[in-house]
Amino acid sequence: MEDAVTAKDGLLPGGRDVPFAQIEATLARLVRDGRRRRGAPARALLATVIAVGVPERLTAAAEALEQLGDVGVRAILISEGTHTNPVARVTEHSIAIAGLAPRYLNNAVAALRLSSLPAAVWWRGGSVEALDDLADLADRLILDTPDPDDVWAKADGLFEHTVVTDMRWPALTRWRAALAHLFDLPQVQRDAASLQRIEIDAKDVYAARLYAGWLKSRLRWTDAVAISIKEAAGDAPTPLVRVRLSGKALRVTLQVKPQGSCLEAAVEGGEGSTRIVPLGDGSLAALIGEELGVRTRDLAFEQALTAAREIHA
Secondary structure, three states, X not given: OOOOOOOOOOOOOOOEEEOHHHHHHXXXXXXXXXXXXXXXXXXXXXXXXXXXXXXXXHHHHHHHHHHOXXXXXXXXXXXXXXXXXXOEEEOOOEEEEEEEOHHHHHHHHHHHOOOOOOEEEEEEOOOHHHHHXXXXXXXXXXXXXXXXXXXXXXXXXHHOOOEEEEOHHHHOHHHHHHHHHHOOOHHHHHHHHHEEEEEEEEOOHHHHHHHHHHHHHHHOOOOOOEEEEEEOOOOOOOOEEEEEEEEOOOEEEEEEOOOOOEEEEEEEOOOOEEEEEEOOOOOHHHHHHHHHOOOOOOHHHHHHHHHHOOOOO
């Protein structure tokens, strides 16, 4: 078999190795056997999730999808390499392909996705050139790379093909909601125009740029508002550690509480106010679960990303 390799990267350890051409037949047999073993109908599939990335990041993705339980997805895990006809490893509802040459990536996805159901591509790294073709096959493209500059630079073109988001966006949900609630306060609304500076301490400076981009686009800030981003040490469970907005008559601060499970949102100046909100589950499984529950285009994210590309730490 040409360029045959097994899915030897720790993916689907309980799976069965089969040639690419036999994937569908093997899946059907595994589903049928599983139905007999459980004495219950097979679960209904609702979508395809295609995770692409380096092997170690795909292992984490596979574990996250497994933790979601019975979410009704076909999971396809593909790592890039040089092989044109690799062996696949399959379980009842998952497929892993190791070392596939990038030029064959879109063909593999087109063949394996459930064409009658939504498909989400979970991009955990790889050849950026393959993104355009994948975007044409995806109903949702979820970007998730440690250094996203290259894929962010392609965002405008990707927006024209599919719904695009970034895994940093759901990780910032509680931070965005906490600040939005503070802006409902009369004293904050009154003095918001006086804000002149935002300072962000962050474990993930790209998440900080995205958060600052969201603020800049929502509040229509000009370049007169100074944006400062610093990388923070420590083991906070969220990508941000502290956000401070300041102006002549107002200062707003959001920060992780010492125990790490709550976010404190405080207003100083005029009628002060403090709120404590839970940070929620920031695990990879929880974040991808949140993303898979969204179907519509998110213009707030698109505008935040466009602004974030112009912000540098």
